[in-house]
Amino acid sequence: MKKIMIIDGGPRRNMNTGAMVEAFAEGARSADAEVKHVRLYDIDYKGCRSCMACQLKGKPVDTCRFKDGITDLLAECAAADGLVLASPIYFGDITAQLRAFWERLVFPWLSYAKGEVKAAKKMPVAFIYTMNASEAYAAQIRSTNLAQFEGVLAGALGHEPEAILACNTVQVHDYSRYEFAEGTSENKQVYKEAHWEEDLAKAREAGARMANAQD
Ligand SMILES: Cc1cc2nc3c(=O)[nH]c(=O)nc-3n(C[C@H](O)[C@H](O)[C@H](O)COP(=O)(O)O)c2cc1C
Secondary structure, eight states: OOEEEEEEOOSOTTSHHHHHHHHHHHHHHHTTOEEEEEEGGGSOOOSOOOOOGGGOTTOOOSSOOOOSTTHHHHHHHHTSSEEEEEEEOBTTBOOHHHHHHHHHHHGGGEETTTTEEOOSSOOOEEEEEEOSSOHHHHHHHHHTTTHHHHHHHHHHHTSOOEEEEEOSOOOOSOGGGSOOOTTHHHHHHHHHHHHHHHHHHHHHHHHHHHHHOOO
16 A cells, blocks of 8 residues: 655645645545655654754765654655655745755755755655645746746656646635725635635545556
C-alpha cells in the first residue's frame, strides 16, 4: 500500500486549507493509499539551525537529525510514496511554519560539492494553496515567490510540481463582525457557490492521481 504524507502548514483546523487537505486525503484513500495528515501548528520545532551536521565529510545523511518535534516526521516524509505540502497564502507566500519545515527537509538533500539537491527516493509531490486573491494572483506568486519553494522540492523528488488551488476563499464565518469592504460577504458567497465544490473535487482527483502514480 502506498503511503502519502500531507504536511499541513495552516493554523486553522476546520477552514479552507484543512478542507482542501481532507478532500485530497479522501481521494487518495479512495484509491487505496494510506494517508498521514500532519498539522505543523500542533508541533514544536524550528527551521534549519545551520548546524551543518548533514554536510559533514564522510557522514552523508539524507534527513535532518536535529532532535525536536519533526525529526521522525522528516524521515517519514523522505521514505513516503508521495508528499503534499499545504498552506494558506500569507503575504504572498507560504506560512512561516511550512517554510521552516521545508528548510529542514531539503537542506540535507543539498550537495554543495555536486551543486544539486537530490532526495534518496523519488516521489510525486503536490502543493495545496488557499488564498483570498484570484487565480491570476496565484499564477503570479507561483512564478515568483513560490518558484524556489516548489522547484527545489519537486526537482529533488524527481517530479513535476502539481498545485491545487482554492482562490477567493471565505476568510471568516460572519463578515459583519469584521472590517471588510461593503459587499465582501455577498461577493464571497457568490464565488463560493460557483467554485468551492469544484475546488474540493480537484483536490480529491489530485489525491487519487497521486495514489495511482506509477513511481
Ligand atoms: C496573516 C495573513 C496574511 C494573508 N495574506 C494573504 C495574501 O497575501 N494573499 C491572499 O490572497 N490571501 C492572504 N490571506 C488570506 C488567506 O490566505 C486565506 O483566507 C486562506 O484561505 C486562509 O486559509 P484557512 O482558511 O485555511 O486559514 C492572508 C491571511 C492572513 C491571516
